[in-house]
Structure formats: C-alpha cells, structure tokens
Amino acid sequence: GNSVTQMEGPVTLSEEAFLTINCTYTATGYPSLFWYVQYPGEGLQLLLKATKADDKGSNKGFEATYRKETTSFHLEKGSVQVSDSAVYFCALREYGNKLVFGAGTILRVKS
Amino acid sequence: GAVVSQHPSWVICKSGTSVKIECRSLDFQATTMFWYRQFPKQSLMLMATSNEGSKATYEQGVEKDKFLINHASLTLSTLTVTSAHPEDSSFYICSATAETGELFFGEGSRLTVL
Numbered sequence: 346g347n348s349v350t351q352m353e354g355p356v357t358l359s360e361e362a363f364l365t366i367n368c369t370y371t372a373t374g375y376p377s378l379f380w381y382v383q384y385p386g387e388g389l390q391l392l393l394k395a396t397k398a399d400d401k402g403s404n405k406g407f408e409a410t411y412r413k414e415t416t417s418f419h420l421e422k423g424s425v426q427v428s429d430s431a432v433y434f435c436a437l438r439e440y441g442n443k444l445v446f447g448a449g450t451i452l453r454v455k456s
Numbered sequence: 457g458a459v460v461s462q463h464p465s466w467v468i469c470k471s472g473t474s475v476k477i478e479c480r481s482l483d484f485q486a487t488t489m490f491w492y493r494q495f496p497k498q499s500l501m502l503m504a505t506s507n508e509g510s511k512a513t514y515e516q517g518v519e520k521d522k523f524l525i526n527h528a529s530l531t532l533s534t535l536t537v538t539s540a541h542p543e544d545s546s547f548y549i550c551s552a553t554a555e556t557g558e559l560f561f562g563e564g565s566r567l568t569v570l
Contacts (some may be wrong), residue, residue, distance in 0.1 A: 347497075381561075388460065388549065389500075389561035434499070442488065442553055445497040 347372040351435045351447035358425055358454050366420040366450045368409075376437040378402075378411055380442070383432040385433035392420075392433070411429040427454045459483055460552050462562035469540055477535045477565045479550030485530035486552035493524075494547040494564070500550055506533040540569040 352367040370378065380392040380402070393402030398413035407422045414449040418435060459482040469475050479489055487508050492500040498562040501522075505523050513527035520545075524536040537544050549564045 386460075386563070388563040389551075391569075436458065441505065442557070442559065443490070443502055443505065444500075444559065445502075448497075448499040 347376065347437060347439055347445050349435050349437055349445055349447035351433075351450055355451035355452070355453055358452070360427055360454055360456050361424045362454075363415075364420070364422040364425045364429075364452070366433055366435075368420065368447060369416045370416050370418065370435075370437050372416075372437055372439075373377070375413065376439065378409070379436045379438065380407070380409055380418070380420050381434040381436060382448075383434065384433070389434065403408070423453070425454045427456050430454045460486075460550065460560045460562040462548075462565045463549055464565060465563060466566040466568075468570060469570045471541050472539055473538055475540055475547055475567060477537075477567070479552070479562050480533070480534045481531045481552040481554075481560070484552075484554045486533075486554065487530060488553045489527060489533040490508045490553075490559075491525060491533070491535050492549045492551070492553045494549060500549060503535075508565070537567065542569045545569045558569075 348363045348371045379394045381389040382392045383389045393404040395411035402408045407408040409418050409420045432449045434449045436444045436451050461480045463478045476543045481555050489506040494500045505516045506525045506527040508527045527533040545568050547564050551559045551561045
C-alpha cells in the first residue's frame with residue numbers, strides 16, 4: 346500500500362537557521378502531496394501542497410517541491426522563527442480524499 | 457476559514473463505559489468526514505470514512521462494533537467508543553471535506569480510559 350516516510354525528530358534549531366524536513370513516499374501513480382502543521386493544542390492545518398510532478402508548494406516562507414524521480418517532497422524554510430515550533434506531517438492523498446500521513450516531525454526553534 | 461470543531465477535547469472514563477466524541481463542521485456542509493487515531497509519537501491512522509446518510513466505511517483492522525460512527529447530518533459526525541478499555545486510550549482526530557475539496561481538521565479529542 347501507499348506510505349509516507351519522514352525524518353524522525355525532534356529537530357532543534359536556533360532562530361533564523363535553515364530548515365529541511367525530509368519526506369519520501371511510496372505510491373502507485375502520482376498522488377497529491379501535502380505538508381500539514383500542528384501547533385500545540387490545535388488541530389492540523391494545511392501548510393502547502395503540490396498536485397503534480399515538479400510543482401512547488403509554498404506558504405509562510407515554507408517550500409516543498411514534488412520530485413517524481415526521487416519520490417520526495419522535502420519541506421524547507423530559509424529562516425525559521427520560534428513561532429514555527431510545531432509538529433509537521435507529510436501526507437499523500439489516495440482515492441476518496443483519504444490521506445496517508447508520515448509519522449510527524451517535531452520542530453523546536455530556540456531564540 | 458472553514459472550521460471543524462471536536463467535543464470534548466479531552467475525556468477520562470472508566471473501563472467498560474462508552475464515550476461519544478462529536479465532530480462538527482461549523483461553517484460548511486461536509487458530506488464526508490474522516491476519523492483518525494493518533495498514538496503518541498506516531499502518525500495519524502485512518503479509522504473510517506463517514507458519509508452523511510449512509511454507513512461508515514472502516515479501514516482494515518478497525519472494529520466496527522467497537523468504534524461506532526454516525527453521520528446523521530451534513531455538519532455532524534460522532535464516534536462512539538463502546539466498552540472502552542485502557543488500550544483504547546488515544547488521540548482521536550476528525551477531518552471534514554469542504555465543497556472545495558479541501559480537508560479541514562478538528563483539534564482532536566484525547567481519550568484516557570482508566
């Protein structure tokens with residue numbers, strides 16, 4: 346079946362550091378790919394998405410590019426802030442709008 | 457933006473009792489809602505797809521009689537954990553599909569069974 350693998354955390358960075366959270370997937374066909382963020386005490390929120398190969402999703406300074414060749418969708422941000430501290434989930438969408446999630450990566454940003 | 461609300465946000469119950477968790481789409485109608493379960497430090501696992509006016513579709517390995525799902529209206533789905541046991545303790549999250557096709561998630565409900 347389809348699956349998503351993302352790097353284990355927690356990832357601890359200083360403010361203004363560069364962030365990369367790796368995500369790779371296994372799927373039949375070319376599913377849409379997503380990054381969701383979960384801030385403490387809140388529900389998951391869509392951060393960005395890409396629906397086809399070579400698409401780049403971006404939002405709030407975060408970016409991720411759909412790489413078909415490497416089946417990857419790595420999340421990047423050039424300069425993180427303390428407010429970016431959260432859990433980040435990579436996901437792919439199957440038929441029927443079902444989402445398959447990665448395990449989540451905790452990001453902690455220190456001032 | 458669209459809002460999905462879950463209630464209660466946390467609940468503690470005794471083993472053997474049943475617990476109901478509600479998922480509401482506050483400002484849109486959701487023909488489809490999804491229920492997920494999240495174990496500590498693990499990912500969200502889809503439990504079932506809830507369709508308004510019809511029976512829920514459960515994922516393999518999820519006990520239908522244990523986790524009762526009702527989607528009685530376009531804005532409400534409920535998950536009832538029947539005869540709860542400590543191993544049912546978990547974080548339960550719902551999501552709802554808006555007319556645009558986008559998914560919105562509830563805040564989650566933490567169940568602790570003593």
